[in-house]
Amino acid sequence: MLEPELVIEAGRTERQYWRDLWRYRELFYFLAWRDILVRYKQAAIGIAWAVLRPLMMMAVFTLVSRRLKLPEGGVPYPVLICAAILPWQFFASAVAEAGNSLVENANLLTKVYFPRVIVPGSAVIVSLVDFLISTVLLAGVMAWFHVWPTWRIVAMPLFLTLAFAAAAGLGLWFAALNAKYRDFRYALPFLIQLGLYASPVLYLSSLTPEKWRLLYAINPMVGVIDGFRWSVGAVDFHWPTFLVSCASAALLLFSGVQNFRRMERGLADLL
Amino acid sequence: MSGSAIQVEGLSKRYWLDQRPRERYVALRDVLAGAAKGFVRRLSGRGGSATRDEFWALRDLSFEIPRGEAVAVVGRNGAGKSTLLKILSRIVEPTAGRARIRGRVASLLEVGTGFHPELTGRENIFLNGAILGMRRAEIRRKFDDIVAFAEVERFLDTPVKRYSSGMYVRLAFAVAAFLEPEILVVDEVLAVGDATFQKKCLGKMGEVTAAEGRTVLFVSHNMSAVTQLCRKAIWLKGGKLQAVGDAATIVRDYLAHDAEQVAERTWDWPSDGPRKAPGDDRVRLLAGRVFQDAELSGVIDINRPMEIEVEFQVLRPVRDLIAGCTFTNSLGTCLFNRCDWKPNQLGPGRYRKRLRIPAQVFAEDRVSVLIQLVFYDPDVGSVLQPDILHFETVDSDAESPVRGHFKGVWPGVLRLGLPWADAERIPDPAVP
Numbered sequence: 001m002l003e004p005e006l007v008i009e010a011g012r013t014e015r016q017y018w019r020d021l022w023r024y025r026e027l028f029y030f031l032a033w034r035d036i037l038v039r040y041k042q043a044a045i046g047i048a049w050a051v052l053r054p055l056m057m058m059a060v061f062t063l064v065s066r067r068l069k070l071p072e073g074g075v076p077y078p079v080l081i082c083a084a085i086l087p088w089q090f091f092a093s094a095v096a097e098a099g100n101s102l103v104e105n106a107n108l109l110t111k112v113y114f115p116r117v118i119v120p121g122s123a124v125i126v127s128l129v130d131f132l133i134s135t136v137l138l139a140g141v142m143a144w145f146h147v148w149p150t151w152r153i154v155a156m157p158l159f160l161t162l163a164f165a166a167a168a169g170l171g172l173w174f175a176a177l178n179a180k181y182r183d184f185r186y187a188l189p190f191l192i193q194l195g196l197y198a199s200p201v202l203y204l205s206s207l208t209p210e211k212w213r214l215l216y217a218i219n220p221m222v223g224v225i226d227g228f229r230w231s232v233g234a235v236d237f238h239w240p241t242f243l244v245s246c247a248s249a250a251l252l253l254f255s256g257v258q259n260f261r262r263m264e265r266g267l268a269d270l271l
Numbered sequence: 272m273s274g275s276a277i278q279v280e281g282l283s284k285r286y287w288l289d290q291r292p293r294e295r296y297v298a299l300r301d302v303l304a305g306a307a308k309g310f311v312r313r314l315s316g317r318g319g320s321a322t323r324d325e326f327w328a329l330r331d332l333s334f335e336i337p338r339g340e341a342v343a344v345v346g347r348n349g350a351g352k353s354t355l356l357k358i359l360s361r362i363v364e365p366t367a368g369r370a371r372i373r374g375r376v377a378s379l380l381e382v383g384t385g386f387h388p389e390l391t392g393r394e395n396i397f398l399n400g401a402i403l404g405m406r407r408a409e410i411r412r413k414f415d416d417i418v419a420f421a422e423v424e425r426f427l428d429t430p431v432k433r434y435s436s437g438m439y440v441r442l443a444f445a446v447a448a449f450l451e452p453e454i455l456v457v458d459e460v461l462a463v464g465d466a467t468f469q470k471k472c473l474g475k476m477g478e479v480t481a482a483e484g485r486t487v488l489f490v491s492h493n494m495s496a497v498t499q500l501c502r503k504a505i506w507l508k509g510g511k512l513q514a515v516g517d518a519a520t521i522v523r524d525y526l527a528h529d530a531e532q533v534a535e536r537t538w539d540w541p542s543d544g545p546r547k548a549p550g551d552d553r554v555r556l557l558a559g560r561v562f563q564d565a566e567l568s569g570v571i572d573i574n575r576p577m578e579i580e581v582e583f584q585v586l587r588p589v590r591d592l593i594a595g596c597t598f599t600n601s602l603g604t605c606l607f608n609r610c611d612w613k614p615n616q617l618g619p620g621r622y623r624k625r626l627r628i629p630a631q632v633f634a635e636d637r638v639s640v641l642i643q644l645v646f647y648d649p650d651v652g653s654v655l656q657p658d659i660l661h662f663e664t665v666d667s668d669a670e671s672p673v674r675g676h677f678k679g680v681w682p683g684v685l686r687l688g689l690p691w692a693d694a695e696r697i698p699d700p701a702v703p
Contacts, residue, residue: 181299
């Protein structure tokens with residue numbers, strides 16, 4: 001059986017691209033599997049790391065907020081914080097790892113062909129696995145404070161999908177920028193740090209003035225974190241915010257893919 | 272099974288050489304600053320354009336490779352061989368022209384690409400297979416064959432960082448060899464590995480083309496491997512096609528006309544151009560030089576000592592850095608290799624190492640030098656640059672040449688001035 005003819009020509013990769021992506025779909029799994037395996041082989045405390053990081057962050061934030069006497073909403077503060085930290089951690093680590101993934105795998109990318117989007121894509125998946133492990137923490141904290149899940153909890157995967165789209169979109173942007181401008185990686189941690197304060201992790205999004213609320217929701221993590229908090233019964237659902245965040249995440253993902261595809265053609269020459 | 276496997280028409284690849292030298296990469300701050308300056312310039316009405324030099328790595332290349340044929344690509348360094356392979360394996364995009372490819376392409380541009388030192392042999396087979404485009408079910412089916420070919424059964428669950436370099440290369444080649452692509456693109460993989468395994472690889476590649484009707488595109492500086500393995504050859508010179516034809520003829524012409532003396536080769540670091548120093552984040556090769564009597568020399572008198580100088584930049588503290596040189600004659604026969612096994616512990620900075628070769632080692636020939644900068648534990652090859660220096664070796668009127676007073680052709684690929692002991696008188700049983 002003959003495989004169809006492949007034509008290599010300037011600016012012609014588009015046609016085969018999505019077909020190749022499907023053909024290489026297992027590589028997503030293998031690259032993510034490699035990174036997870038290596039990470040947990042090297043770390044002495046192994047898998048506990050995924051839980052320990054948000055746990056420490058939660059402890060610090062809870063202490064700070066107790067001092068500041070921030071409003072609690074319907075549930076104890078640790079639950080409120082935990083429901084925000086988990087998606088935030090996922091988002092932040094996915095964006096950071098996807099952003100650095102191309103440069104880190106330069107050796108691979110200059111030697112073998114496969115759809116390049118797999119590299120940042122699998123970096124996001126690695127963070128997702130970490131997130132899934134760390135949900136144990138949320139379950140634990142909720143049980144400890146006797147907050148029992150209602151039917152709302154089933155909506156959580158929806159908000160996770162939103163976070164995934166936003167993280168993948170921004171991660172692709174950063175990966176492309178990072179490959180092109182190597183000093184960008186110095187700006188990356190700073191931007192993520194800034195994002196922490198621009199997202200309602202330490203506080204409730206309802207604290208923002210009503211007239212600014214929709215503008216604020218352009219940060220897709222506003223919709224994600226509000227959604228997670230709503231799922232554990234902490235806040236009320238705010239449709240306009242959620243829809244703005246969804247639109248913004250979709251735009252981010254779409255433009256991220258477009259920009260990445262443009263950059264990708266010359267990638268091997270850049271690295 | 273007829274028709275062509277690869278059809279290349281007017282293929283060209285252009286690189287831009289930025290005029291700013293010593294620029295390691297494009298920095299965002301420079302781009303922003305440049306944009307601001309350009310804006311101001313435009314406002315003030317003064318037009319200024321940055322000049323850039325273009326460099327054609329490949330220029331208007333056309334050829335056709337029939338299905339089931341093993342074809343070698345020969346040419347000097349910088350002739351465009353690697354660029355051609357990178358375009359055919361879709362790593363870089365051509366600037367103009369097109370290539371039509373029928374069948375799955377697997378490229379072995381470097382063995383062990385994607386191997387992770389922390390993972391075991393078993394895990395790396397799956398990972399590497401997936402990177403090369405194999406499906407999980409396919410890898411599982413061929414797993415036993417791969418392991419048997421690589422001869423690593425006992426070490427399957429050992430992290431590959433504990434493998435010897437021979438085992439590492441064997442495993443890497445085995446994965447690629449069992450990929451069963453319609454077109455196999457091979458670049459200099461045989462520069463590593465022991466002789467037995469090299470023979471096995473050549474055998475496997477020959478088998479692949481002959482029995483299974485697969486097409487092999489083979490780049491090597493080893494001319495005897497080229498003639499052994501390939502019936503046809505493509506000769507590239509300066510990015511252009513010099514000749515296509517019967518491998519033996521092409522190799523002979525190439526050696527006769529395209530050979531060169533290179534007593535010194537240098538690279539730029541930091542740099543991003545085509546003269547970017549080869550290496551990785553540990554070490555970069557800056558220069559290689561051939562010296563005789565403390566002078567750069569492309570012609571070496573075999574009756575006097577000579578030196579090979581290697582200059583390199585260490586980028587972060589390293590231990591177990593091994594510098595080495597492999598010497599190859601014009602037929603592609605490896606004459607010898609000499610590595611420095613001392614535990615070189617070096618901090619960041621520039622270094623120079625010299626290898627002293629005593630008088631009376633080489634025969635009259637044209638010798639190519641491969642320079643390597645590698646590490647052991649784990650085995651990592653940072654630099655492996657074949658064929659970067661060339662020198663002619665000539666005999667001279669020395670005190671006591673190996674050839675004595677004989678002026679004709681002297682046999683042997685080396686001409687070692689080994690000591691003969693004086694004749695000793697021993698008892699003769701025939702004389703009472």
